[in-house]
Amino acid sequence: MLILYAIATLGLIGLLFGLFLAIVARVFTVETDPRVEAVKEVLPNVNCGACGYAGCVNFAEAVVHGETASNGCIPGGKDTAKAVAEVLGQEVTEHTPLVATLFCIGDYGKTADRFIYEGIEDCAVAGDFNGGFKACSYGCLGLGNCVRACPFEVIRIGLHGLPVIDREKCSGCGLCAKACPRLLIKILPLSDDGHLVFCSSQDRGKTVSKACKVGCIACKACVKVCPQEAIVMEDNLAVIDLAKCNDCGECVLKCPANTIHKRSAIPSEGAALAAIAEEVVSETA
């Protein structure tokens, strides 16, 4: 008999609470746009911040309220842009995939260190001390500020002392470019077409050639030879306009410092290490 009382009492309490909650849910209901949740579902949800908003939810809200374009998620790329547009019933806008590109190829084999740096492992701190330990005061110090900034872990410091960016996986979010104190990383449309000058030194030719084997010495040979007139000199540095470049390769042949490469043939870590090994062998021989 007792057990029936207990069941009845608890059942009644449960019913009262249930009623209370049901009323509260009606009275204090918060209007949410179901589209925000739907958009959030199709986003990568890594909260990298590359879109300019604090996280994926904030971006989703902004898209739903029309504050930003549906292709604003850079790491998501084409697929995400399409999915977001579908959720919102918008037309799919054109999306160009982007990729981070390092404008320095002065690895251990190409430049020397001026002194042994034993301070804090941070490019900004090291670069502030006597212009950095590298012979070139514009070159990559390889202490990995970009590596730490990358939310997708697609950058690592290679054995040759420079960051290696995984072009396949890079989303082009641009956080590494912001983290680099020497502004050596640029975000470019992902493509194999076009040639680039892989150097950022604004020093004069004489200083550059002393500091680095593959630095732009501002000799202007490429400017003169380019049939497309796509190359101009800016602050002792040759700059190629990718829109004009038609990959004829004349500049590569002319460049005395071997600084210009086709974008699909950026000197790799392996090649750099092989060159260093060869040098060691020839020195010991």
Add this chain to the structure above:
Amino acid sequence: MSNTVFKGGVHPDYHKEMTDSMAVTEMKVPERVIIPLQQHIGAPCEPLEAIVVGVPVKKGQKIGESSGFVSAPIHASISGIVTAIGPYSHPLGRPVQAITIESDGEDLWDDQVKPAGELEKLKPEEIRKIVREAGIVGLGGATFPAHVKLSPPADKKIDIVIINGAECEPYLTADHRVMLEKPEEIVFGLKVMIKALGAEKGVIGIEDNKDDAIRVMEQIISEEENISVIRLHTKYPQGAEKMLIQVATGRKVPAGGLPLDIGVVNHNVGTAVAITNALREGKPLIERVLTVTGAGVNRPANLLVRVGTLVSEVLESCGGLKDTTQKLIIGGPMMGLAQPSPDVPVIKGTSGILALTDQDVYLAESSPCIRCAKCVDACPVQLLPTAIAQAAEHELFKQAEKLHAADCFECGCCSYVCPSKILLTQWIRIAKAEIIKAKKR
């Protein structure tokens, strides 16, 4: 004789025996000097209008000036011809505008260099003007313009002037030798400061590992009523302003405050001699005593060197460096700055040149903090170095500010004792720089 000690600090190996018995010798006049236009804390100088490439200058002639109050003019340290004005590498790590002078071999003084007259007849304002015009800065290493420290605000009464002869940095013996060789000049300089500040008494603080200097100074002040010598316990950083004041007067400089706030002014022994020279002979600050030492130097010495002489030339005059030299430091081993190249000029604040060999230094890998709190015990200003460093590492500069990072004077005790070899002082320096940057914004 007070023998109280401050809390914290460390006892490094002093290595002073290499040079402490060597009399100061004058280095031969260099063929060329490169004089940076910023050799002090405060506004950098601009070259005077008359100073252009090709112009002849005399020794002691003013070549750089700034309109800022916290600044000190720059003078030519040799007679010769200006051959270049442009950026040149600087011991502090960033290139600074510098004036290059090639010697004419005559080493003649400028006409402007003449005695200022009797101390009794000079008014405090006149003394301040003389000190400023002579370009005198704190020679202990901080290079704070000396006339600023002689110009307290009207509402602050200064009663004690302290002369800092602690020289707590290992290896350095320049101040020690100055005390032995120029005690009379130091006391005169102290009297000048007392007069300029209207102070009541002067105190000369010397660490007890320099017994001969204490005896010499005590003898010379035996006639003086208001000047005393204090024997300080040997412990690093005894020569730091706040530590010295605390031990010598029992007063504590408030956090974020200045010695002025508690009625004390503190000058280095070298500064006292420079002030004496400026008053008696009209000589501006164009040369200083520095210690060239370390196992990497062939002939360690205490040298009187002209400002602007290249460190490489100073080392050459000491027989050059040994092949085993690994690290070159300007200043002492605790607070000095490592140099990537000896191609930097000696400046007013260069108290020593130290060459360490592979026996003295090794590259240590930092490991995580083990929370032993050795740095907390060693910190002479009672900060939490490990907490500030961690805040700086995670870019939490607001938190670093709350932990009073700005009160750190970078003595290096925390880095010295850290068993994990964490670069505590470096991180705190970064935090300090960021805090100052945020305040300017």
